[in-house]
Amino acid sequence: WVNLFPSSQRSISSTDLNNAEATMEYSFVRSLDKLLNQQVKAIAYAVGNGEPTGDEITDLRQTVASAEYRMLPFDLTKFPYVPKEANVLLVVKPSTEFTEAEKLKIDQYVMNGGKVLMFIDNLFAEQDSLTIKSQLVAYDRNLNLGDLLFNYGVRINADLVMDLQCDFLPFAVGGTAEAPQYEFLKWNYFPLFETPNNHQINKNLGLVAGRYVNSIDTVEAENIRKTYLLQSSSNSRSISTPALISPNENRNTAEDALFKRNGIPVAVLLEGAFSSLYKNRIGRAQQDSLAQAGGFKEQSDKNGKLIVVSDGDMVLNDVSAKQGPLQMGMNLYTAGSKYQAPVANGNFLLNCLEYLTSKETIISTRNKEIVLRLLNTKKVEAEKSKWQLINIALPIVLVILFGIIYQRLRRYRFAS
Template structure:
């Protein structure tokens, strides 16, 4: 009985400790690269979930040992998300039980080269997850599908991308569309059918609406006020000259805080006329935008970039019987661009395919920060226009002097305080919201309008970035999506793309060639040490007690 107070005190202490632990729960990240420390953006987005979010991860079963690392890191990341909000529910599923159903849902398997015991084999995995929240479902690609040198680098990029992939998906299924995007019309911009693929994807995040500047002629003030209600405007490959009233409307939209994505061709060059006649005249296009963009710090040149690293075009290549045969040829006016920086817009994005792109000069402007997003390869050269383009160039052997101008800028991000192009100039019309200089703002200028244009098959649009002949998939859609997210993103979601971790991988070739040595070290040496210890211990024991 005299121990009762002590037992009671211990019981109260245990209850108190458990209560305090439940109220002041804390997880510690002791890794050097802080790989398990979540950003404030992720915490805010996950914390807002007020119902169960069901996550299914198809990384279960038998697959290569390296990718068990991806499984482990995914599980640990989901544990971190659950620690923030218990509404996160997840489970790991063996995809082989429902492979056909997953493929129908767009979850394509990946084929991997596996090297074990000095032998090379192939394995198939489904590196996907899905999240369902309030009747919305989103697919999550866990394996970064980029052109890289080896699977170890691909795995590291995939693990670095985990937080972004899950946070973006949670944000997508849980957030309401509250930002608006205007698709500019009225100056010969791309028809809707060529924008269908990208706009259908964009519509999942933002409210979209067409907007024409035609009414500027009669109601300039009202048109500017209406345009100013949009958060961002996309100007996709205009063909017709902008009037001063239309330019002033866009200028004041920008100085009043509107974001812009300029997709501009300064040279008219199309493949259709080339395939019909074998040659075509590429000529300058007067859009009357030079002074406007010049005031923001860039100039789109009247030229065409020719790059040794390019996509292909399909041309007739003779007949077999009555059937025309086709062949794919490298076409140096269709460069594909691999980003050379780690900016959130371009990080982890597949090469982007451009068509008859122009070069961009960046001008000195202390108030504007310029970041090159798209750049030709080191083996490229701009060709001045007007110029005759001929399909005969395909048969010519590339000469060094034709690709010796080095890297050329094709797309640039501008950030800073934009000065009105109409400062110290006569205004086309008066407006009460006129500003000479903007607050900190952002815009992206790309010297190619076809970057956003999907191809057509039998008159129907196909996915943006997919070559309708070869099936090769380029990163156009992801690049443009990242661009708009960056321009409109106030939560810093895209900054998660810059997360860096350092994984240590086993050198398989070295492990295979030195396996006998390490087997001896790990098996024989411990036995020898144990034997020596036993003999010494027995000797000392006998000596002590003899």
């Protein structure tokens, strides 16, 4: 079956209609392709470097499975290479340092045509820490991925993005220690990112929620095309580390004048012919370990693809004591309240996987701009009664008038 309107919201806006219309062709083509090509695509979920494996990836598993992908854990620390049968290597929020041997496996997977999707937290800054302490200091995780990503053309900065377009958290604003009074206030470290609508991945996509996100820069890399996929709003800023984070920041009015930056990038797509970081650096022992995978390669083909997102929490879910695991991107504190923000984290993840694994002809059908010519709502409201009268009463009057004229003509005809 084909879902032509993928939304569970009761109210439908003109934007929702535009998005549904624009993706209709893509939905049909994608469904037909699945019927003709029923091979299940495999995703290798990297473990071994502190990646989450518990309840926080419940929705990640379900979202991936709903799109008919098969996701299996892959331990980079134990296997000599990433198998070519894996369509995508998914790296989500690692917390421990990558060794050179592990980076070589990722590098050679890319050189052999593998696609990589990374959600990386460059800094340690966890919301749980603020529930225990009154403040925290964000510091570098020392993942040792900087040189690998830099070689491919991207750099994750050691900073935090703050945005006035953000999610809410409850803060104690009064009361006593025994009975504090809470109020929902904006928390600038939980940005709601906009999409530039410049690519098939982010076309017709809503807001994407992030938490303690780093900014991204691109650097010069030969034969590599870079496309920003997510960015901050026009009222944002970034602060460098070491950064002191405290709930006290929200007890006073935010200094909006500081939020002057526009479009800070936090996700980037890299495409092209990648060069190996380990070119002219690999030893004999490392070459032997890669022999089973076809040997060491210095460069990938021109169809290499890599997506880097500077937020590891973007595809993780909160866990509620009552409801269990929530949807990815949904805020535990605002879920079910008027402050809950509609987010498209799951759709962003699926669009990334779709682009990395699908045929170019299929994914290109997403890249369409269709504008529905909707009625002027103000004019409709002002002239509502007039048009109701014209559309309901006028046809009845015309039928009656026609009947009277017909009867008169009939009588005149037979009388004569």
